[in-house]
Amino acid sequence: MNDLSTQSISASLPVQGKACVLMFVKAPYPGKVKTRLGKTIGNERAAELYTYFAQDVLVTLCQLPVIPLIFFAPDDARLQIAEWLKGQQYYPQQGKALGDRMSHAFNRCFELGYEQALIVGSDSPDLPLNYLQTALEQLAAGQVVLGPSEDGGYYALGFTAENYCPQVFQGIEWSTEKVRSQTLRILEHHARPIYELPTWYDIDTLNELQRFYQQNQQGQQSQSMAYLSRHQHDIFERCRT
Structure with missing residues (x-):
């Protein structure tokens, strides 16, 4: 297992094969x-923010030399998803548990002929x-890649x-701080080569927002930041009172 610091990220390895x-x-x-x-800022506001979070993630993915595939839920929301995240390929998530849905998504990608697949959230x-x-790059080098989040x-x-x-x-005990450690334990048990990316954070609470x-x-303003700039008083000031 190789822990990677933010400063040590390099672009020395080529991206090879058919990736998604x-x-x-x-x-x-x-x-x-x-x-x-939503418990803090209201469900309507939280849902609006989520639409921009996903759009910003997709903008980042579209800068990669790979094909983004949108796996959505529920499975009757294809038209809404296609209107929201335009111009992509869409596949319904299948399975009740999160693990079942992710497993199906990977299987689907490999059935489609992709040689490498990286799953990310929104x-x-x-x-x-x-x-x-x-x-x-590390997938192209034959590694299993895991990007740990601060919440475990x-x-x-x-x-x-x-x-x-x-x-x-x-x-796996999904939605707990044990997810990463349990995942690594299974990968090590099955002798998979593991490459860990730098730790990052999800936005689930007002403090994280x-x-x-x-x-x-600073820098180029994303859609999420534009939304927060318009509503910062309602979101940050009123929610703390």
């Missing part, structure tokens, strides 16, 4: 997405592009068709 990035999204129904954040709108570039889960997971390990989706807003004041 799987982006998992939910239809942005109030009360169905960003529910922890909770980190400022996820650095170079993290994902490094992930693809992961923001990215990647396999090649040859090193795919579906066991990582079984027996405030952190995102403060860290992204």
Whole structure:
């Protein structure tokens, strides 16, 4: 296992083969997405933010030399998803548990003929592009790639068709701080080569949203930041009173 610091990310390895990035999204129904954040800022506001989070993640993915595939839920929301995240390829998530849905998505990608697949969520709108570039480079080098998140889960997971390990989706305590450690234990048990990316954070709470807003004041403004700039008083000031 190789821990990677932010400063040590390089672009020395070429991206080879036929690769794709799987982006998992939910239809942005109030009360169905960003529910922890919704308890603080309201479900309507949280759902609106989620639409921009996902759009910003997709903008980043479209800068990679791979094909993004949108895996959506629920499975009757295709038209809404296609209107929201335009111009992509769309596949319904299948399975009840998160692990079942991710396992099916990887299987689907490999059935389509892709040699490398990287799955990412839609909770980190400022996820650095170079993290994902490094992930693809390490996939091309035959590594299993895992991007750990600060809450104990992961923001990215990647396999090649040859090193795919579906066991990582079984027996995991999803939505807990144990997800990363349990996943690594399974990968090590099955003797998979592991490359860990730098740790990043999801936005699930008001404090994390405030952190995102403060860290992204400079530079090109994303859709998420534009929304927060328009509504910062209602979101940050009123929610603290």
